[in-house]
Amino acid sequence: MASRFIPRSSFPYDRVINWFPGHMAKGLRMISEKLNSVDLIVEVRDARIPLSSVNPNFEKVVGRKPRLIVYNKHDLAHPDTKDIITKAFARNAPHTPVIFTSCLKDMNIRAILNQAALLADPIPQVTLMIVGMPNVGKSSLINSLRRVGVGKGKAAQTGAQPGVTRTLVGTVKVLEDPTVYLIDTPGVMVPHIADPVRSLKVALTGGIRDHLSDEQIMADYLLYRLNEKEAHGYSTWFRLPDEQPTNSVDVLLESVAKRIGAVVKGGEYEHTMAAKFFLKHYRTGKLGQFTLDDISPEGLETFFERVKMYGSEGKTADDGVSRRQEKKMAKLAARKEAQRIFKLEGGSRRNPDSFA
Structure with a gap:
């Protein structure tokens, strides 16, 4: 009788992975400069x-926008993730x-x-700015919106590795009525991720x-997490010895290499x-749907308390307007008033819009 497989109980890892090329620092500055037009x-x-x-630098730049x-x-994450995160935001950042999306399937794109x-409603034209860390799918989202x-x-170039978008591009129209434009931005990494395991998760999902x-x-690390979740399908996929799970990455990689013919001189x-090849299998969802972060009630409470990103009741898309919106509304109101006066006076050669 075969012995029961016992997965590793921990993954010791203390290396911090930092990746912050020059174009990311420049991108963050350009995001800040463009905010007034968004x-x-x-x-x-x-x-x-x-x-x-989550990149805390966006909090500093975006502020109350x-x-x-x-x-x-979302199609690659655990199916319960949407409900758990949505409820957490309802409690901590109402x-x-x-919105949860999948650009491969255009899922929930219309909701955006x-x-x-x-x-x-009060503004004739709206401009969005797309921001996020590298390889979260910003360019794919833009193409789906368009x-x-x-x-x-396509309006934006996409790629499997991070860092494809390096500069701000011009505005792209994504809706005719009402008119909605958007601005793409380079993926901006956190300059220093203090938690080594967090940096490893970002790397595993393609952000580094x-x-x-x-x-x-x-x-x-992926092998460790798959075993932790009792997702042993890889042992069949890659024909491991007796098709049994393993804690040894060398055993795994040798089996993968045999399967794909990765043999050197x-x-x-x-x-x-x-x-x-193993990483690609995970990233395309062939090994299953997994959420790597701790999204237990305790984990989420710790996250919102520690980061304190959403402590203020900031204005959102449905409960307030920005300074730019206020200016647009004021200009629109002035133009309407000018047109009303123009009609009351029976019209003249003077351009009614000149009052605005």
Whole structure:
């Protein structure tokens, strides 16, 4: 009788992975400079790491600007994540709308456009800004918004590795009526992630370049998490010995290498290539749907208490207006009043809009 598999109880890891190229620092400055021309911030996060994909720097920059939180890649996260996170926001940040999306399926993309349209009642034109950490799917979201909103093709370049978008692009129309434009921004990483395991989770979900994180270490951490969740399908996928789970990353990678033919000169198995393939399987959902962050009630309470991001009752898309919106409304009201006076006086050659 085979002995019962016992997974590792911990994953010792103390290396901090930092990745903050120059274009990210520049991108953060440009985001700040563009804020006055933006009506709504759409902050995109990764549903697989709903807490680890939060960049506190956006809080400093965005301030009380109306904001919508979009948890993308929901189809790759555990199915319970949406309900748990939504309820947590309802308790801790009731004025911050939250939407879960999957850009591969255009899931809930219309809901984002509807949220933006709420701002268009007093304002004839709305501008969104898309922000988020690298590889959370901002460019894919923009393409989905454009496809669903105006029926047009790609407006932003996408890629499997982070850092594809390096500069702010021009405004892109994503809705005709009401008129909604958006601005894409580069993914901006936290300059220093103090928690080594958090940096590893960000790397595992594609937020940090793989070679900076060491693919084999990421594969080992992924193996640890899969075993922790009793997700042993990999043992069948990659034909491990007796198709049994393992705690050894070397056993795993050798089996993966055999399966994909990753053999180097001399007949040795190429573990790095095997690790890349294993990671790709996870990132495309072939190993299952998993949320890597602790989203237990205690974990979420600790998160909201520690970060204190949402302590203020800031204005949102449905309960207030920004300074730019106020100016637009004032200008629109002045124009309407000028037109009313123009009609009352029977019309003249003077342009009624000149009163605005």
